[in-house]
Amino acid sequence: MPLTETIKRPSLHEELVDRLRNLVVEDALKPGEKVPEKALCESFGVSRTPLREALKVLASEGFVVLQANRGARVATVTRQELENTFPVIARLEQLAGELACDHIDAAGMAWIEARHDAMAKAFDARDRQSYFQANQDIHQALIHAANNDILKAHHKLLAARVRRARFMANLSDDRWAQAIEEHGRMMEALRRRDGESLGQVMKQHMMNKFAAHIKAIEDEADEGPDK
């Protein structure tokens, strides 16, 4: 084992990949829009080379699509894509649940318990913002506890694809209560270190979330597009 950690200096393009991905995930760059190369260069204060390198990476991650000689556009997440993505995420979460039970340590357990409490409080207060944060923390902590970097990396990419800011709004009270209940079952299984159960619940939890998203999208479509 090495005596010293190798120093990490985030290179320019790496930083840009993260920043740009955030712009997409946070919905600052809307799906279908063309990525304004020039404007972003100025706004970030870099030249086109590193920015374009970053775009190539984002394209391979699926956040933008490159059109030959016509630049990059923010990828649109189609219904088909959602339907393809969720089952994959669900399986990864299932695996994460199983592994987490094998590998989680006391500190990780304490953190999850704390965030679980915070989530419950946020639910009681109907505080969506806090709820989503705590919820995300828990899922991330479980993924982290699985102690599998490959799993983590792929999960992160897929989760980012699906997590668009606007989904935050689409949470019915029914689904919210159901989600809380599922999280309760997750905690039970985790406390028992019952990986099999935790995996099952997490998988199902994700698929239910999926169904809720689809329903929200369809309701929205029924109301008619607003512009």
Place this chain on the structure above:
Amino acid sequence: MPLTETIKRPSLHEELVDRLRNLVVEDALKPGEKVPEKALCESFGVSRTPLREALKVLASEGFVVLQANRGARVATVTRQELENTFPVIARLEQLAGELACDHIDAAGMAWIEARHDAMAKAFDARDRQSYFQANQDIHQALIHAANNDILKAHHKLLAARVRRARFMANLSDDRWAQAIEEHGRMMEALRRRDGESLGQVMKQHMMNKFAAHIKAIEDEADEGPDK
């Protein structure tokens, strides 16, 4: 639906990503080696810009690692990484098996049956080359039949990480026979369109393959490194 397909002209860097990834997967560029930027530029007849763009993409895919101001090195696949990767692949294959049973069509079924026969013949003749080709065709066909592009893309990346040419040699007769037997069970399940079973078998098949790889690596290590 569009009358004409959009013309696909693989942009320079896209082509390079594929070519370079192949060099890594085919073991032409050995793990740990630094990627010779200049030499590759000359060999491909391109300038550094597109090549470096390609390296950034390969880095995000995990095939090379970038070191700030010290260029790129071919990623070494550590034992830890193998141990992390296989369970993830196994889950993806499990999902693929389930979905394939739902979605496979007659043509896909026929192709797999044909390749399965070819694989059996290759086994009888102890023709490793043909066996591996048929085996890979079957797995790819099942992934394809699952009809899920997200699943397919992530599986492709992970499979490439693990598939290093030299693994071809490390197939004991015992494991080979076991693999054939597992493939037989896969075909049975597929013919019955029993997704649950096919998924289970495929998952187990992958984990057994994993165990065989690990064993081969350990045997190799016991014999001592040869240089």
Place this chain on the structure above:
DNA sequence: TGACTGAATTATGAATTCATAATTACACCC
């Protein structure tokens, strides 16, 4: 008036150039 043609403008992909960090080579000191 509307559609088509073609020149002008713009944006993109790739090559080249430039500044700087890292590596190597070498002299000097202990």
Place this chain on the structure above:
DNA sequence: GGGTGTAATTATGAATTCATAATTCAGTCA
């Protein structure tokens, strides 16, 4: 002779430049 410090060389990251493809817009003709 081994080790340290410094200069020369090399390689890398990023900016700039250049050629070309795409788009826009004006002018022409039906």
